[in-house]
Amino acid sequence: xxxxxxxxxxxxxxxxxxxxxxxxxxxxxxxxxxxxxxxxxxxxxxxxxxxxxxxxxxxxxxxxxxxxxxxxxxxxxxxxxxxxxxxxxxxxxxxxxxxxxxxxxxxxxxxxxxxxxxxxxxxxxxxxxxxxxxxxxxxxxxxxxxxxxxxxxxxxxxxxxxxxxxxxxxxxxxxxxxxxxxxxxxxxxxxxxxxxxxxxxxxxxxxxxxxxxxxxxxxxxxxxxxxxxxxxxxxxxxxxxxxxx
Amino acid sequence: xxxxxxxxxxxxxxxxxxxxxxxxxxxxxxxxxxxxxxxxxxxxxxxxxxxxxxxxxxxxxxxxxxxxxxxxxxxxxxxxxxxxxxxxxxxxxxxxxxxxxxxxxxxxxxxxxxxxxxxxxxxxxxxxxxxxxxxxxxxxxxxxxxxxxxxxxxxxxxxxxxxxxxxxxxxxxxxxxxxxxxxxxxxxxxxxxxxxxxxxxxxxxxxxxxxxxxxxxxxxxxxxxxxxxxxxxxxxxxxxxxxxxxxxxxxxxxxxxxxxxxxxxxxxxxxxxxxxxxxxxxxxxxxxxxxxxxxxxxxxxxxxxxxxxxxxxxxxxxxxxxxxxxxxxxxxxxxxxxxxxxxxxxxxxxxxxxxxxxxxxxxxxxxxxxxxxxxxxxxxxxxxxxxxxxxxxxxxxxxxxxxxxxxxxxxxxxxxxxxxxxxxxxxxxxxxxxxxxxx
Numbered sequence: 001x002x003x004x005x006x007x008x009x010x011x012x013x014x015x016x017x018x019x020x021x022x023x024x025x026x027x028x029x030x031x032x033x034x035x036x037x038x039x040x041x042x043x044x045x046x047x048x049x050x051x052x053x054x055x056x057x058x059x060x061x062x063x064x065x066x067x068x069x070x071x072x073x074x075x076x077x078x079x080x081x082x083x084x085x086x087x088x089x090x091x092x093x094x095x096x097x098x099x100x101x102x103x104x105x106x107x108x109x110x111x112x113x114x115x116x117x118x119x120x121x122x123x124x125x126x127x128x129x130x131x132x133x134x135x136x137x138x139x140x141x142x143x144x145x146x147x148x149x150x151x152x153x154x155x156x157x158x159x160x161x162x163x164x165x166x167x168x169x170x171x172x173x174x175x176x177x178x179x180x181x182x183x184x185x186x187x188x189x190x191x192x193x194x195x196x197x198x199x200x201x202x203x204x205x206x207x208x209x210x211x212x213x214x215x216x217x218x219x220x221x222x223x224x225x226x227x228x229x230x231x232x233x234x235x236x237x238x239x240x241x242x243x244x245x
Numbered sequence: 246x247x248x249x250x251x252x253x254x255x256x257x258x259x260x261x262x263x264x265x266x267x268x269x270x271x272x273x274x275x276x277x278x279x280x281x282x283x284x285x286x287x288x289x290x291x292x293x294x295x296x297x298x299x300x301x302x303x304x305x306x307x308x309x310x311x312x313x314x315x316x317x318x319x320x321x322x323x324x325x326x327x328x329x330x331x332x333x334x335x336x337x338x339x340x341x342x343x344x345x346x347x348x349x350x351x352x353x354x355x356x357x358x359x360x361x362x363x364x365x366x367x368x369x370x371x372x373x374x375x376x377x378x379x380x381x382x383x384x385x386x387x388x389x390x391x392x393x394x395x396x397x398x399x400x401x402x403x404x405x406x407x408x409x410x411x412x413x414x415x416x417x418x419x420x421x422x423x424x425x426x427x428x429x430x431x432x433x434x435x436x437x438x439x440x441x442x443x444x445x446x447x448x449x450x451x452x453x454x455x456x457x458x459x460x461x462x463x464x465x466x467x468x469x470x471x472x473x474x475x476x477x478x479x480x481x482x483x484x485x486x487x488x489x490x491x492x493x494x495x496x497x498x499x500x501x502x503x504x505x506x507x508x509x510x511x512x513x514x515x516x517x518x519x520x521x522x523x524x525x526x527x528x529x530x531x532x533x534x535x536x537x538x539x540x541x542x543x544x545x546x547x548x549x550x551x552x553x554x555x556x557x558x559x560x561x562x563x564x565x566x567x568x569x570x571x572x573x574x575x576x577x578x579x580x581x582x583x584x585x586x587x588x589x590x591x592x593x594x595x596x597x598x599x600x601x602x603x604x605x606x607x608x609x610x611x612x613x614x615x616x617x618x619x620x621x622x623x624x625x626x627x628x629x630x631x632x633x634x635x636x637x638x639x640x641x642x643x644x645x646x647x648x649x650x651x652x653x654x655x656x657x658x659x660x661x662x663x664x665x666x667x668x669x670x671x672x673x674x675x676x677x678x679x680x681x682x683x684x
Binding site: 011036042186 | 266312
């Protein structure tokens with residue numbers, strides 16, 4: 001079992017890898033910082049991973065994705081599973097004013113992630129099992145005034161994955177979107193925390209592991225976001241437009 | 246600013262909180278300048294050694310990676326925010342255990358070094374610091390230093406039990422001990438009085454783990470009545486790790502619930518339950534960590550929080566002083582109804598400022614009832630000081646600067662080695678000029 005993790009230094013990715021390390025999985029940890037990837041790799045080995053190799057790359061460098069993906073697959077063989085875990089929360093107000101900042105949001109959360117998904121699936125024999133997991137967001141389910149730039153990118157990613165899932169329907173290739181709500185990670189350090197809606201990275205990781213084991217298409221994590229988002233998605237416009245969320 | 250409290254929950258203290266996810270970030274935070282900083286692990290110390298009002302707090306819980314684990318030699322090196330809880334999950338299946346563990350596994354390596362914690366086997370193996378092979382220390386200036394009993398030895402001695410004041414502990418390497426089973430062989434014996442406790446302790450020298458619970462309400466001839474438990478790692482059984490807490494206290498217990506009966510019930514149910522008289526085999530989890538089965542048990546003491554008194558008294562004065570302390574708490578009728586009592590051995594700690602000394606140590610909780618509780622704690626501290634003993638900074642919220650300086654004459658050496666960018670509420674309190682007095 002070889003698992004590729006794109007954005008291995010993210011808190012959710014680390015918690016997930018720790019869970020799978022106990023099964024003796026092999027990991028390829030992609031990210032920008034060699035020293036940080038090496039620290040995570042050592043931890044996974046201590047937790048039982050059969051191997052953990054850092055792979056230094058700027059995952060958001062859009063023009064290089066095709067080639068990097070080919071190099072990764074050539075070097076480590078075909079992956080059994082890939083997790084697209086990196087993302088950028090950004091600041092909505094800044095992105096609205098600064099087109100460069102907005103583009104970084106789109107490139108990071110959608111364009112590069114989508115290209116990674118396509119590159120990892122390209123020329124793969126359809127009969128070989130493969131699970132592609134990407135971390136989306138409940139924010140992608142509806143455009144809201146407070147963070148629609150992040151939400152639009154995550155929503156677009158989910159649309160792409162949905163299409164891929166339909167394409168690979170009936171094959172052993174699984175495409176999974178994980179939709180977390182508020183997770184207590186360094187990514188959300190700027191937001192006041194506490195209260196029942198906040199989840200730990202480990203709780204989210206447990207849900208990802210379950211989703212992978214069961215081959216689910218879309219998983220809200222924690223579970224209560226499913227009914228919440230079901231309601232929010234179905235609110236008629238004349239109600240939704242008045243909401244301060 | 247964000248409010249943070251310690252395990253005793255006596256105060257909600259504002260801090261500027263940083264939560265670095267990697268060691269290089271932690272070092273950068275310390276070196277960034279600004280208000281004095283302090284590392285904070287799981288906040289399991291009871292008073293103010295982990296607090297730094299209006300200063301910066303470097304929360305280390307994300308720094309919990311294992312750097313290396315030698316399964317043959319039982320040597321583990323890990324980032325300082327690693328909890329004993331996670332450490333045991335990794336090492337127990339391979340037949341290793343912590344050489345020293347306190348009564349909760351929700352402490353970090355960094356916190357264990359900074360407070361030089363002890364366990365039920367102090368007589369046999371000394372403090373936690375005695376099993377630390379080396380550690381990495383970032384200071385607000387210069388490079389990250391590796392400290393050990395032979396390398397930067399003076400700074401190592403100041404850092405073990407140094408209350409986090411010498412710098413930010415980034416990683417710790419420790420020697421584990423081999424076990425064949427996750428199970429413990431336990432014997433629980435009744436003790437009729439204090440003399441019986443000391444007799445039991447004497448005759449249990451070949452048991453590595455010993456501890457006693459004393460009934461604080463017993464008076465007269467029965468003073469010191471209780472249970473004496475002794476244990477060792479079993480030779481057979483599986484190497485199964487512990488589970489998760491089964492219960493949780495979701496919010497503060499209302500003040501009205503805090504009476505003699507509920508506290509007796511709580512103490513009896515949690516502390517006494519596994520300790521039915523006689524011999525038995527049990528998992529390490531209920532033996533070492535009975536209170537860990539209830540998450541947030543500190544909320545049972547209500548929103549005003551609680552104090553803990555833990556002191557050590559040299560053996561020559563121990564029976565007499567413990568009797569006086571028991572009489573005092575029985576008279577005030579404020580404390581918990583069980584007191585933890587055990588002996589410390591004479592194994593020296595590598596730390597300058599370690600709490601344990603050869604003698605007897607006792608610990609008990611007091612719900613915060615304000616001035617009367619502080620008065621009682623003050624009188625207890627006087628008895629301890631008169632006997633040449635000292636109080637445990639990790640548990641303390643009230644000791645006077647005089648009491649601290651008398652109990653820890655090496656404090657000036659620690660002050661000399663303190664990183665100028667680091668400060669804690671405890672250190673401010675106990676090193677303040679005498680006139681400023683106790684907090």
